Amino acid sequence: NASTIGDSTQSRYKVSRHHTRDSTMKQWTTTKVLILRGIDRIFRMYFQQLIGTSECVPSGNAEIGWFIAAFQKVVRLSFQCSIESGGRETLDIRTAGLELLSLCCQVSSKAGVVENFVRVGTNMQVVNGALRSVRVPRKSSSRDSSPEKRSHEPIANRTTDGLFEFAFDSLIEFHGFLENNESMRKANDAFPGSLDNTVLQVLTKLCQSLVQIYDCCKDDELRPSSTNETKFVQLVSLITVMASAPGSKYLTQVQRISFELLEKMSLNSSLLAYQSLAKLLCSTGDETSGDEAFHEEASKILNEICSKVPHDSNISVLSIVLDHFTEQSAELEASRMMMIATFLNHSIRSSKLAQEISEQDLWTKVILCLDSLFSAEELGKSNLDCGDLLELLESSFVSLPELMYREMGEYLSKLIFTADGVVRNPNQTEKVIQDAMHIFQKSFSGLCQFTDLMKVKSVANPLLERVNVAENKGSKDEINIMDFEIAKTVCETLSSMDIANDIAIELFPSLCKLMNSNNDSLRRESSELVSKVNVSALMARVRDAEKKVESNPELLSLNELVMTETERANNAERDVDELKQMNAQLMEEVEHLRAEKATLEQQVAVLSEGSAYM
Numbered sequence: 001n002a003s004t005i006g007d008s009t010q011s012r013y014k015v016s017r018h019h020t021r022d023s024t025m026k027q028w029t030t031t032k033v034l035i036l037r038g039i040d041r042i043f044r045m046y047f048q049q050l051i052g053t054s055e056c057v058p059s060g061n062a063e064i065g066w067f068i069a070a071f072q073k074v075v076r077l078s079f080q081c082s083i084e085s086g087g088r089e090t091l092d093i094r095t096a097g098l099e100l101l102s103l104c105c106q107v108s109s110k111a112g113v114v115e116n117f118v119r120v121g122t123n124m125q126v127v128n129g130a131l132r133s134v135r136v137p138r139k140s141s142s143r144d145s146s147p148e149k150r151s152h153e154p155i156a157n158r159t160t161d162g163l164f165e166f167a168f169d170s171l172i173e174f175h176g177f178l179e180n181n182e183s184m185r186k187a188n189d190a191f192p193g194s195l196d197n198t199v200l201q202v203l204t205k206l207c208q209s210l211v212q213i214y215d216c217c218k219d220d221e222l223r224p225s226s227t228n229e230t231k232f233v234q235l236v237s238l239i240t241v242m243a244s245a246p247g248s249k250y251l252t253q254v255q256r257i258s259f260e261l262l263e264k265m266s267l268n269s270s271l272l273a274y275q276s277l278a279k280l281l282c283s284t285g286d287e288t289s290g291d292e293a294f295h296e297e298a299s300k301i302l303n304e305i306c307s308k309v310p311h312d313s314n315i316s317v318l319s320i321v322l323d324h325f326t327e328q329s330a331e332l333e334a335s336r337m338m339m340i341a342t343f344l345n346h347s348i349r350s351s352k353l354a355q356e357i358s359e360q361d362l363w364t365k366v367i368l369c370l371d372s373l374f375s376a377e378e379l380g381k382s383n384l385d386c387g388d389l390l391e392l393l394e395s396s397f398v399s400l401p402e403l404m405y406r407e408m409g410e411y412l413s414k415l416i417f418t419a420d421g422v423v424r425n426p427n428q429t430e431k432v433i434q435d436a437m438h439i440f441q442k443s444f445s446g447l448c449q450f451t452d453l454m455k456v457k458s459v460a461n462p463l464l465e466r467v468n469v470a471e472n473k474g475s476k477d478e479i480n481i482m483d484f485e486i487a488k489t490v491c492e493t494l495s496s497m498d499i500a501n502d503i504a505i506e507l508f509p510s511l512c513k514l515m516n517s518n519n520d521s522l523r524r525e526s527s528e529l530v531s532k533v534n535v536s537a538l539m540a541r542v543r544d545a546e547k548k549v550e551s552n553p554e555l556l557s558l559n560e561l562v563m564t565e566t567e568r569a570n571n572a573e574r575d576v577d578e579l580k581q582m583n584a585q586l587m588e589e590v591e592h593l594r595a596e597k598a599t600l601e602q603q604v605a606v607l608s609e610g611s612a613y614m
Contacts, residue, residue: 029093036081036096039074040103047107051160071163075104079170082202083177091198095205102209105171108163109213110220164221171213172231174206178238195243200254203243207257210236214261224270233272236261240280244294251293263301271313277301278317281340282324299339306343311350315362318347322365325372334373334384341388345395352399363404366396367411374415379422379436386435390442397446409451413459415443420463424482433482441489448497456499457506460490464510471517484519491525500532508533 042050050067081097084090106113195203214222214232222229236258243254251259262280265273281298306314321344325337337344351362370392378384400408419440423433448456467487470480491514494503504511507529514526 026089029089032081033092033096036078036093036100040096040100043100043103043107044113068163071104071108072166075101075167075170078104079173082206083174083181088198091201094202098202098205098209101167101171102212104167105164105213106216108160108167109216110160110164111216113216164217168221168228172235175231175235175238178242195252200243200252203239203254204257207236207239207254207261210239211257211261211264214265218265218268224268224272229270229272233262233265233270233276236273237276237280241283249293251297255294255297259297259301263305266301266305267308269310269313271316274305274309274313274317275320278320281336282321295336296339299336299343302340303342306346311353314343314347314350318344318351319362319365322362322369326365326368334378337369337373338384338388341385341392345391348392348395349399351401359401360403363401364407367404367407370396370415371411374418374439376418376421379419379439380425380428380432386438389435390438393439393442393446397449400450405450409447409455412443412447412450413455416440416447416459419443420486423486424480426480437485437489440486441493444490444493445497448493448499448503453499453502453506456494456503460494460503461507461510463487463490464507464514467517467519467522468510468513484517484522487514488519488522488525491522491529495525495529495532500529501534501537504529504533 053067078097078100081093082095082101084094084097103113210232217228222232240255240258240262243252243258259277262273262277266277277298281295281302283294302317321337321340348366351359372378373384373389373392396408419436422428422436423440425433428436444459447459464487467483470483491511494500494507497503511526511530515523515530517523517526
């Protein structure tokens, strides 16, 4: 009796099962894992030989090699296993499926599996129960000459090209799976807002697989600007965003691997990867999003690699960043922009060396960015580093194309008065006032570089006259001490510029008044600026002008004509004045006659009335 035998066996022997084998599902899962890993070993060792022995078998209306059909089935199986739903119990089969799918992409690529040097410790052996050294250790690599100790050689074969495309397309299907499958967005019960540990481990394995695939294919199938590269970068970017952990101060392992991969691709001249880093930096978020570590890592990579990539790539990424910033100009965005100050400075300076750019469009965005960063609201805070802001202005001045001089001059004149308002505000802290003063000085020096003399005069003269007016009133309550500092800064800056001689002549009346100021430092700086006037050179220019006029008969005749016309105009003006006086006298006489007429009419009326009674 089978039941009796079973009962006696069960009562007689106690069998303990491991927790990984205590259910039918777990046993079947383990079986599939062993199958996948077995196929993995076969592909690593014999893929090249299997390709060579492939024979055609019927497949629909066509015939394909038996190994091609088997390879496609293996790829489908590995993908299905990698997306299998479930919890912790499915982790092994999902990671095994990812490993096999990754290997299928690698072995079918032109470069084959790229393996690093591995230390093989085969110098130890157990002899009579003791571990003893038996031979010298050696290094094993994929470059060994023996067939059994190397990965398959690079093979340029149409068959393998088709196999790679099939495996790679299956890999890219993860993009749609990750976007649409809610199980990949399962939250962690212990840490709300972050992904489940099993999902994170699957994504980590996926990222590691992507790194291995890129190492194999970076020079061929995933070379820059290829169609495959576009899909690959999109998948990496999606994984990076999905693995965010709001509220965490640290990156997840998935994000670290993804950022390292994007950085490696960017350094390998991948513009798409470089742009993806910028888009990750600009991804939407607010103060409570908890993505500080995410954005800090993106900004760190941009700052590090900007000097190692082509200038055109820097300009392309700079345009993306500026577009985002002008659309999202808020306090958080300003702080985030200054996180990439090194990138901004280097990219702006790269604009002089870039070949294919629209200078006007780019610099219009740069000026809009500066306008947001140097707004009165931002200058009134101490959140942004003044040194970074000044360096950003300097980079803009150095790289500014000539066609944007006028626009930059208009902006700087606005910035000067913005900084002036912050400096003169008595409610600001000392640090804010000092930073605003530095920005005022830098902006004024830039104004002198990019605008004409009259524009500089129109900006400088009100700042100087303000002090003269306040001192003439004599009331100390109406004098702002910072007005003296601003006027002194204006004089000091003008003295160091090439236009010092010409601008001193234009501002001479105001400077003469400042030379009598009660403020010693202002009096000294204004005197220094006045001393820049080269009187002898000025007189020489006047004499040269007179000689040119005298030596040119046409100018002499024109001068005589002008003098004649001027005299006629003066005579006409005198005649007009005389006529005005005569007209005024005639009007007085008319009014007098009107008054006499009214008197006579009144008398006649009185006389007429009197004669009626007679």
